[in-house]
Amino acid sequence: MTANRLAESLLALSQQEELVDLPKDYLLSGSEDEGDNDGEREHQKLLEAISSLDGKNRRKLAERSEASLKVSEFNVSSEGSGEKLVLADLLEPVKTSSSLATVKKQLNRVKSKKTVELPLNKEEIERARTPLEQEIFNLLHKNKQPVADPLLTPVEKASLQAMSLEEAKMRRAELQRARALQSYYEAKARREKKIKSKKYHKVVKKGKAKKALKEFEQLRKANPAAALEELEKIEKARMMERMSLKHQNSGKWAKSKAIMAKYDLEARQAMQEQLAKNKELTQKLQVASESEEEEGGTEEVEELLVPDVVNEVQMNADGPNPWMLRSCTSDTKEAATQEDPEQLPEPEAHEVSESEGEERPVAEEEILLREFEERRSLRKRSELSQDAEPAGSQETKDSSSQEVLSELRVLAQKLKENDQSRKQKASSEGTIPQVQREEPAPEEEEPLLLQRPERVQTLEELEELGKEECFQNKELPRPVLEGQQSERTPNNRPDAPKEKKKKEQMIDLQNLLTTQSPSVKSLAVPTIEELEDEEERNQRQMIKEAFAGDDVIRDFLKEKREAVEASKPKDVDLTLPGWGEWGGVGLKPSAKKRRRFLIKAPEGPPRKDKNLPNVMINEKRNIHTAAHQVRVLPYPFTHHWQFERTIQTPIGSTWNTQRAFQKLTTPKVVTKPGHIINPIKAEDVGYRSSSRSDLSVIQRNPKRITTRHKKQLKKSSVD
Amino acid sequence: METAPKSGRDVPPKKDKLQTKRRKPRRYWEEETVPTRDGASAGPPCNKKNRELRPQRRKNAHILKKSRISKKPQVPKKPREWKNPESQRSLSGAQDPFPGPAPVPVEVVQKFCRIDKSRKLPRSKAKTRSRLEVAEAEEEETSIKAARSELLLAEEPGFLEGEDGEDTAKICQADIVEAVDIASGAKHFDLNLRQFGPYRLNYSRTGRHLAFGGRRGHVAALDWVTKKLMCEINVMEAVRDIRFLHSEALLAVAQNRWLHIYDNQGIELHCIRRCDRVTRLEFLPFHFLLATASETGFLTYLDVSVGKIVAALNARAGRLDVMSQNPYNAVIHLGHSNGTVSLWSPAMKEPLAKILCHRGGVRAVAVDSTGTYMATSGLDHQLKIFDLRGTYQPLSTRTLPHGAGHLAFSQRGLLVAGMGDVVNIWAGQGKASPPSLEQPYLTHRLSGPVHGLQFCPFEDVLGVGHSGGITSMLVPGAGEPNFDGLESNPYRSRKQRQEWEVKALLEKVPAELICLDPRALAKVDVISLEQGKKERIERLGYDPEAKAPFQPKPKQKGRSSTASLVKRKRKVMDEEHRDKVRQSLQQQQQRHKEVKAKSTGAWPSALDRFVR
Secondary structure, three states, X not given: OHHHHHHHHHHHHHHHHHHHHOHHHHHOHHHHHHHHHHHHHHHHHHHHHHHOOOOOOOXXXXXXXXXXXXXXXXXXXXXXXXXXXXXXXXXXXXXXXXXXXXXXXXXXXXXXXXXXXXXXXXXXXXXXXXXXXXXXXXXXXXXXXXOOOOOOOHHHHHHHHXXXXXXXXXXXXXXXXXXXXXXXXXXXXXHHHHOOOHHHHHHHHHHHHHHHHHHHHHHHHHOHHHHHHHHHHHHHHHHHHHHHXXXXXXXXXXXHHHHHHOOOHHHHHHHHHHHHHHHHHHXXXXXXXXXXXXXXXXXXXXXXXXXOHHHHHHHHHHOOOHHHHHHHHHHHHHHHHHXXXXXXXXXXXXXXXXXXXXXHHHHHHHHHHHHHHHHOOOOXXXXXXXXXXXXXXXXXXXXXXXXXXXXXXXXXXXXXXXXXXXXXXXXXXXOOOOOOOOXXXXXXXXXXXXXXXXXXXXXXXXXXXXXXXXXXXXXXXXXXXXXXXXXXXXXXXXXXXXXXXXXXXXXXXXXXXXXXXXXXXXXXXXXXXXXXXXXXXXXXXXXXXXXXXXXXXXXXHXXXXXXXXXXXOOOEEOOOOXXXXXXXXXXXXXXXXXXXXXXXXXXXXXXXXXXXXXXXXXXXXXXXHHOOOEOOOOOOXXXXXXXXXXXXXXXXXXXXXXXXXXXXXXXXXXXXXXXOOOOOOHHHHOOOOXXXXXXXXXXXXXXXXXXXXXXXXXXXXXX | OOHHHHHHHHOHHHHHHHHHHOOOOOOOOOOOOOOHHHHHXXXXXXXXXXXXXXXXXXXXXHHHHHHHHHOOOXXXXXXXXXXXXXXXXXXXXXXXXXXXXXXXXXXXXXXXXOOOOOOOOOOOOHHHHHHHHHHHHHHHHHHHHHHHHHHHOOOOOOOOOOOOOOOHHHOOHHHHHHHOXXXXXXXXEEEEOOOOXXXXXXXXXXXXXXXXXXXXXXXXXXXXXXXXXXXXEEOOOOEEEEEEOOOOOEEEEEEOOEEEEEEOOOOEEEEEEEEEOEEEEEEEOOOOXXXXXXXXXXXXXXXXXXXXXEEEEEOOOOOOOEEEEOOOOOOEEEEOOOOEEEEEOOOOOOOOEEEEOOOOOEEEEEEOOOOOEEEEEEOOOEEEXXXXXXXXXXXXXXXXXXXXOEEEEOOOOOEEEEEOOEEEEEOOOOOOOOOOOOOOOEEEEOOOOEEEEEEOOOOOEEEEEEOOEEEEEEOOOOOOOOOOOOOOOOOOOHHHHHHHHHHHHHOOOOHHHOOOOHHHHHOEOHHHHHHHHHHHHHHHOOOOOOOOOOOOOOOOOOOOOHHHHHHHHHHHHHHHHHHHHHHHHHHHHHHHHHHHHHHXXXXXXXXXXXXX
16 A cells, blocks of 8 residues: 555646646646546546456456447547557558668658757846846845746745645645635526516615624724724715715616606605715715725725824825725735736745745735636626735734823814814705804804805895895994994905895885885875874874784885796797607706706897886886887888878877968878869979870889970970 | 088089989879989979978078077077078069077977987987988977967967055956946946845866856856847756866766766767766866766766766765866865865876865865966865975965855966955966966955856956856956867857867877877887886797897908907907996995995984984
8 A cells, every 4th residue: 555655646646747847838727637536537547456366367347437429439548458559550551561661761760860859948048137136136036936948936846845635635625615615606696696686786785884894883882993994995985975976866777766756655755865875975074884996995095004003194194095996005906916827826825824924825815816806807806805804904003002002082073173164064054155163163153154045036125224224214222233243244255245236226126115204294184194193103003013024115126036037038849858859857958958958048128127127117018008009101201200200290280280280281282172183294293295206205204304304394394 | 501602603514413313202193204313403392392491490490599599589680691582573673671580589399399309319220310300300490380370379468467555456346347348347247136045157178168157057158248048947856066068068967866968059969877966067078078976985987978987986085066177187185174186087096195284174276377376265264276286386375254165267267266256366487387376356345155166268258157157257368369260269250169079079189198298109119118118038939139149350461360350359349348247336326426425424423323
């Protein structure tokens, strides 16, 4: 058995050597297997040979070990026969022909001749000529790297030799397991990826987020420094989120949901959730739920960072631009992974062997995994390494805990401030620019801020104005109110000019209605007042009270604004929804398109009541009156003003004296009933004619009588 | 023109020739055998007459223009140098001390001129210009004639004038009655009708007849001058308002449910159920429209000549109980509880204008006869006078101790306000000026709170309906002293009234013509005109009124070579181009100036950029 063993170990060694010699071929792990199988077979053969030693020389038939569909001469195996089958034997003719013997000899001779060795080979490698080469050789020598033929370093060779067969087997088994696991994992991932249920993904994500949160909580309790790091991470993630514009209902999914949201309650809820999430994520320093990719990103960022608080400045400097960091690291990683197969194996193995007791297979596994990752997208990098890494980093990050605590305090303060600012925003509806506070007393000022009027409409303003004026009119001393006003004024400063402008117009209207006009001194005062003084006073009071509430001015201005809006010419929108892009319920044509096809209505003439705050003049065309007006200009007039001048004087007897009326209405042609009207003659017009031709000319075109004709006419008349 | 008389005197033979050249147009009914010369001398034809008139008028116009330029207030005298030798010589040989037509005061003429010369016309063709000249000459002539006929308006308005410093408001009715003649004194009277509640009253358009209706159903009409009762009935229903229609023969009464129409005998002619719960009535005499404002918020126009409802407009402002008409343009003014006064015409579904007048509701509205001023009083105890000529701004405002519940304008612009049981009257400085609210002109206390007010047309009388009956009080200077005998004659007979009725019906103005500017009919519908033009251009394919491109005239003696033609064309084109450039430059400069004028107001502050 010892011999057996020996043979086995020898075989294994040779195999290993083979493997090591061809590191590139580690992918082709099949060859290894084959080798393994061969060994086994050999071993079996040997055993058989030994067993056959006891007399019974039974020849075993060759059996087929692999399945094949065809049994043919091409798949012949020589196993079991105990002798090797050589192709040359098969090719040889059964009988040797003498004619070919000479040729064969010649060929053999040629074969036996050795090829000329290149003389340069060794010297070239050994001798480095250029400085770069020298450097490289130096480096290689220093690290005891193989320069020439043996590709393994001595250390590697040693380690290889140190490994026993069992170990090798164990390694192999481990490797196999890892591979299997990997394939399982891969399959699982693929399966999970195929799952289309959003709910499932949601649940998974939520679970992850919860888990992360729990972990963070635990971490905070156990290790504040690490927690701080984590917090930083979270912050980073939040920043990324803010930059990434995710969860803003602008993606494809969100758009599709937006369409459905009108009808589907669930979709609406989903959208709202999304929005809430966005809000949550974009809020400053809230524990964000990390998604896979974010984690990965932050992980990468973290890898670069020096964990100490001292270096935070630098980190912060880097902080605002996570993209740069990310891209940078990812680039390097990518480059590394690309270069992996050629360069990395040695140093990595080296590293592994140096740092820990772990040996090659681990590195191999890592390599394998990385390769696997390479095939996958960058985002889906495996968690295995990531899970391992933070644990390692945490240990190193255990620095002065006091500093961390102070940091935490600072953070907490920040949080508080943020909360306050948010409150403020909420109170001022976000439209007003943040008011610069002079004294740090936010609690006191908040109610005031809340009291501030929202600049939604001018009407409120108006009302306030009116009230103020009322107060002024009444001349009631109101110190409290004035104080408030004085306090308010600095706050309103940016809006002050606008207010003033508004005031200028409106005060006019106020003046119109509220000016105290001098009362009339009447000799005869109405008796009712004398008789029932108190009642009258009561009544007056009642009237005032009754009309204090409904602000006449406000109503009127509102009505006027509406009327103005209604009378404005409308723009014509010629956009065809769905023309050149997708259309449907809830889908709007793009802004660009709308802008392009919007025909703006020309600005009409200014309204007549533009500068009259208390008047609303109807600008509609009175079509009934227009029906009675002249709409065609008569002949000699070219402009309607000219014609209007001629019709402005009335000719009726109501507006004129009898004589003028008669004169204005005298007919141009007076006819007398009962008389025959003869046709017109040239003499009637004022020409005496003798020749017929002349007459015809005149009759045809009496206006255009040329000078020649006139002359002729004159002549004829003289005659 | 100036040479015309000279030539007539110097060269008599020339006149003959002139006559031969310009013969008098022969009328077709005149015998052809009549020799032309004889005809000229025998019958004075109209044309000749016209020719005679024309130089006179032209002369006159010329002088008027001159005087207008010099802006002399005094009456321009007709120059004497224009003398017709033939007309000067009379039979007796005496000379006319005031030859020529009588002089006319410029201001009076101006009053009758209606052509708006404020707008400068674009350059017009000779033919157009001649037409315009003719129109202006006609206007001049007619206005002069009208001004001359002002002489016939013999009566003059009179006013109470206090003896140095005496307040006219202190003068009571009894004093006035004592001072005036018996006939005028008889116009002040009181009707004590305490039984049937506060009265509304209405005078007929001639001012001769008075109709009044008590809240408790008492309706009566009488000839208030002679105190002759025409009818007296009780409609057994609440009477809200009463109004004469176009003549005193018809009477519209707004009763509790419906609108009823009675004749002057008290016989019910119609019950108009489409006008229900009417609170106020107005009659537009030239359109024959009865406007009714109802509790339901509808303003209904009823054409009384055909008995049709012309328009029913929803005012959308709740109950309507304040209404008056603008006598100038027949627009109805409605007062609302939200302090606005809205102006209505039957042609429009929406108000023509809305004016915010008071903080409280509007209690009364009145418009003066020229349509210039509107008086409003509101629940805020204020009395305001608004200018209705486009601006709608209050001219004067006074706070009354008790607020005015009723307002009315007289024909000559006196304003009366009924406050409780007191009536205050304010007068303006002149006829066209608004009443000044500083000092009341007259005051009077009645036996009950005022319920209706109206000045009697063509009389210095104010009728006041109150809870104690009717009071007719004398207000000197209230009425128009001269009436138009053809239009509204207080002394007309029955036959004359019938005649007038027919004529008025013939001259009825269509209801659609009611709008803010009553002279809109003398304007061209520009929008339709433009539209028509555009359509014509489209139809023809070119603009027939466009200026034709310049075509050089052919010239002789080799100057019409192609090169010279082109040169001439180019010259014209260049000139046009230069004109255009000049114009645009001018416009630019003007704009620049405007900008400068704006910017010089104040230096822009650095903070201005924040002004939004």
